[in-house]
Amino acid sequence: MAEPPSYLSSFKDELIQLIKRLGTYLALKMSNLFSISLQKLDPRSVGAIAGLAVAIIFTYRLTRSPAPPTRRQPKRQAPTTSSTAIRTQSNITLMPSGVYSSSEDLRAQNTFDEFFQPPTLGQIVRQKLNEGRKVTCRLLGVILEESSPEELQTKATVRPSVLDVLLEITKFCDLYLMERVIDDESEKNVLLALENAGIFTSGGLVKDKVLFCSTENGRTSFVRQLEPDWHIDTNPEIVSQLARFIKYQLHVSPVKTEWTTGKVLSSPSLEQFFGF
Numbered sequence: 296m297a298e299p300p301s302y303l304s305s306f307k308d309e310l311i312q313l314i315k316r317l318g319t320y321l322a323l324k325m326s327n328l329f330s331i332s333l334q335k336l337d338p339r340s341v342g343a344i345a346g347l348a349v350a351i352i353f354t355y356r357l358t359r360s361p362a363p364p365t366r367r368q369p370k371r372q373a374p375t376t377s378s379t380a381i382r383t384q385s386n387i388t389l390m391p392s393g394v395y396s397s398s399e400d401l402r403a404q405n406t407f408d409e410f411f412q413p414p415t416l417g418q419i420v421r422q423k424l425n426e427g428r429k430v431t432c433r434l435l436g437v438i439l440e441e442s443s444p445e446e447l448q449t450k451a452t453v454r455p456s457v458l459d460v461l462l463e464i465t466k467f468c469d470l471y472l473m474e475r476v477i478d479d480e481s482e483k484n485v486l487l488a489l490e491n492a493g494i495f496t497s498g499g500l501v502k503d504k505v506l507f508c509s510t511e512n513g514r515t516s517f518v519r520q521l522e523p524d525w526h527i528d529t530n531p532e533i534v535s536q537l538a539r540f541i542k543y544q545l546h547v548s549p550v551k552t553e554w555t556t557g558k559v560l561s562s563p564s565l566e567q568f569f570g571f
Contacts, residue, residue: 419569420463427524427543430464433514434474434485436529437547437565444474447481451488458492460566465499473506473517482507527565534559 414422424430436442438461440452464470472489476482486502494500506517515533518526519540527545528534534546534554544559545568546552552561562568 416459416463416569416571417467420460421467423569424464424468424525425543427468429469429471429521429523430525430527431471431473431518431521431523432527432565433529434472437527438472439474439485439488444477444481447474447476447484448478449484451481451484453488453492453494456571457564457566458494460569460571461494462497465494470500471504471506471517471521471523472500473508473514475509475511475514476507477509 432438434451435444435447438453438457439447440454441447441450474485476485485507486505489495489500489505495502508514508517511530511533514528515536518533518537523541525543525545526534526537526541527547528537529547531546531548531552534544537544538554538556538559542558545565546554546559546561547563547565547568548561549563554561560568
């Protein structure tokens with residue numbers, strides 16, 4: 296059986312590893328390119344993505360190029376007069392070469408397929424938050440279906456569509472939830488809803504990080520004291536007040552809002568900001 300030269304195998308392995316690294320980077324770039332965030336694209340980023348795509352295709356073609364033909368070694372004459380035995384020996388000699396070629400093709404194809412696997416939710420969350428590690432977020436209209444403090448006096452309901460994103464944020468970030476409430480019963484309803492949704496058990500959130508206040512200014516004070524990397528809110532006035540102090544903000548609103556500062560992004564919901 297003819298084995299490929301060792302230096303060719305080593306070179307091919309290095310190319311495959313390079314492809315994997317480029318593919319992971321490209322997948323994250325593409326998810327950011329087609330996300331619904333209002334961040335403006337940098338032309339240089341688009342050029343970099345195009346260059347990476349060309350490099351991947353070129354490298355992939357190299358890995359799939361056929362190995363140079365090997366010289367056939369003279370066969371020894373088998374000490375038998377049976378033509379059947381000769382054919383059997385010939386088949387045994389040729390089969391390993393075909394198996395080797397097929398397995399290498401399959402390996403290269405599997406590596407190529409890995410490039411276009413969508414990024415995980417955890418990768419998307421970390422990328423969209425720009426690796427920010429502390430997040431503050433209001434509850435009404437973002438995490439809860441209710442939109443006013445008066446509704447919380449009777450019940451609180453966690454929005455099912457936001458649950459996966461919220462749990463992923465708690466794994467990666469130091470998350471604080473906050474809301475203005477009217478009475479103690481409202482606080483109990485909110486904590487019970489979060490507990491029933493599994494946020495305190497499946498996620499990394501603890502009850503001490505759910506903060507309540509009696510005024511909107513109280514929420515502003517919470518945010519300034521905590522100094523998060525990101526704040527998420529539905530109140531445009533609070534977002535505007537905090538723009539000078541907070542690195543990034545997400546304004547959740549069904550109506551598209553244009554912000555003059557690039558530090559404030561807008562989305563109809565928290566989960567849509569992350570592409571869900």
